[in-house]
Amino acid sequence: MTASRSRTREDVVKAASxxxxxxxxxxxxMRDLAREVGVLGSSLYSHIESKEDLLVEVVEIGAALFQASAAKAVARGGDGAELLRSLVRGHNDVVLDHLDEARTFLFEADALDEPHRQRVVAARNDYETVFRAALETGRKDGSFRAGIDPKLAAILILSMLNAVERWYRPxxxxxxxxxxxxxxxxxxxxxGSRI
Amino acid sequence: MTASRSRTREDVVKAASxxxxxxxxxxxxMRDLAREVGVLGSSLYSHIESKEDLLVEVVEIGAALFQASAAKAVARGGDGAELLRSLVRGHNDVVLDHLDEARTFLFEADALDEPHRQRVVAARNDYETVFRAALETGRKDGSFRAGIDPKLAAILILSMLNAVERWYRPxxxxxxxxxxxxxxxxxxxxxGSRI
DNA sequence: ACCTAACGAACGATCGTTCGTTAGGTGGTT
DNA sequence: AACCACCTAACGAACGATCGTTCGTTAGGT
Structure with missing residues (x-):
């Protein structure tokens, strides 16, 4: 059935991740990948179109995971502080539950051809925008200081979150x-500044 | 005269960076690299031993830059807050003045063989330890809150600093x-918390 | 009998690297 | 000044290995 075929394809994509x-x-x-799947190199092409196709697929899975996480956090609502907390928890969960896809999305997009790479850049911008919006909300509702720069703060927070996979060990x-x-x-x- | 016109080993290393x-x-x-230098692929081997040798050299340059920056900050002295500021400024200067070597040191060490990779890990640990020590100092001298975790804070600060090259444009x-x-x-x- | 995943050989391209050769410059000796 | 011995960087062909990929065939499940 189609179910067994698509499951095998998923195995390949997961191994590629x-x-x-x-x-x-x-x-x-591709022979590395085939060994990981337990098959010879040529057999992979029963399931996929090309190596780059695989990268596109993995990266898109990663993009969708982060996008879904942000959407869920926004849907949960709350003031700026609560929203930020939701976003951070969601981001961490994505990284820790889907480490391979997240890593590939975050750090291997340069290997994509230009159109696909641009889509990744756009996806990351959209995601960052949600963080920035949360910070702007919090600045207005009193969760955060008035003097903060939401754009910069969003970048710095995401910098910390994206590096978690480099040092955190469950x-x-x-x-x-x-x-x-x-x-x-x-x-x-x-x-700083103990009050 | 021959020194300036002839392609030296340093030109190759710089292009590799x-x-x-x-x-x-x-x-x-290696042919990519040769084109960047303005030479044919085989000519590179008049200057270097192997491709991996080149990576080792670039990575070691990066390691030395960060190590020197940390040593300079420590030598400058000051309380915890001043030390942290020195470290952050120094780190930023290294990244912005030697972007290629810093990037390679930070993100390409996985391509090294195990012994060399371990040396990079050790160098990064030493560097992180300087940050952690600055935070511990600051916790004792009153620069920072008593409740902070110096190890974690060092990691988070370095996470922000290492990501600077991904978004900052001079x-x-x-x-x-x-x-x-x-x-x-x-x-x-x-x-947060405007007090 | 049909479908399909997997095989295994093979393709041309490119990989890192080697090697014999060459061009051009330097220093020393006449 | 003219010669020669020497050095070095670069060349260009070629090596075996591996790259991503194709294709005709085979084995096994439905």
């Missing part, structure tokens, strides 16, 4: 929930 | 100095 995330797109050969002393809380607290209070 | 930073190690061929509305100030202010005050 893993290898692209671990070794990079250019560092992964099962350590810091739980996933505590991680999100720590990022939010750092973003809102910083390290 | 540019391409490794722009396209990644695996995305750069010549824009944000000067280099203002950028460093903004990062320091974000790190110390955050966005």
């Amino acid at each position: 893993r290898l692209f995330a671990a070794q990079g797109y250019h560092g992964t050969s 099962g350590g002393s810091l739980s996933r929930s505590a991680l999100a809380d720590a990022v939010v607290e750092f973003a809102t209070r910083g390290i | 540019r391409l490794f930073a722009a396209q990644g190690y695996h995305g750069t061929s 010549g824009g509305s944000l000067s280099r100095s203002a950028l460093a100030d903004a990062v320091v202010e974000f790190a110390t005050r955050g966005i």
Whole structure:
């Protein structure tokens, strides 16, 4: 049935996510990928069109995950502070639950051809805009200081979040929930000026 | 005269920095590199041992730049807050003045063989330790809140700094100095709780 | 009997690298 | 000044390996 075929295709895409995330797109050969799936290189082409097609698919999965996370946070509502907290938790969940797709989306888009790369840039801009809007909301409703620059703050917060996968190891002393809380607290209070 | 006109090893290393930073190690061929230098592929081997040797060299240059920056900040002295400011300014200067080497050091170390990769990991740990020590100092001298986690804060601050090259464009509305100030202010005050 | 995933050989292109050769410049000796 | 020995950077062909991909064939499930 079509179900078994599409499941196999999903296996290939999932394996590609893993290898692209671990070794990079250019560092992964189709024979590497085939070995990961448990098949010979040529057999992959029963399921996919081309290597670049695979990258497009993985990157789009990553983009959709972040987009869905942002949409869910917005739908949940709340003031600026609550919105920011939702966004941070959602982002962390995406990174930790879908590490390979997130990594590929965040760091391998340069390997795409120009039109596809532009779509990734646009998706990231849209996502960043949601963060910026949350910060603007919070600035107005009193959640945050009046002096903040929402655009810059959004970039800095996302910089911290996107780097989480580089150092966070699940099962350590810091739980996933505590991680999100720590990022939010750092973003809102910083390290300084004990009152 | 021969020194300035003849292509030296440094020219090759510099070109490699540019391409490794722009396209990644695996995305750069020796013929790509040769074209960048203005020579045929085989001619590169008058100057270097191997492609991986080149990566090692570029990465070590990057490591040395960050290490020197940290040493300079420490030598300058001051309390925790002043030390952190020095470290942030120094880091930004390294990234903006030596973008290619910094990028390669930060993001291409995975392509190294295991022993060399370990040395990069160690260098990054040492560098992070300087940041952590500055935060611990500041926690004791009253520059920062008592409740902060220096290890986590160091990671988060470095996450922001390492991402600067992904979005900052010199010549824009944000000067280099203002950028460093903004990062320091974000790190110390955050966005929240107007008191 | 049909469908299809997987095989395995093979394609041309490109990979990193080697090697014998060449051109051009330098220094030393006459 | 003229010679020669020497050095070095670059060339260009070629190496074996591997790249992404194609294709005719085969095995197994429905």
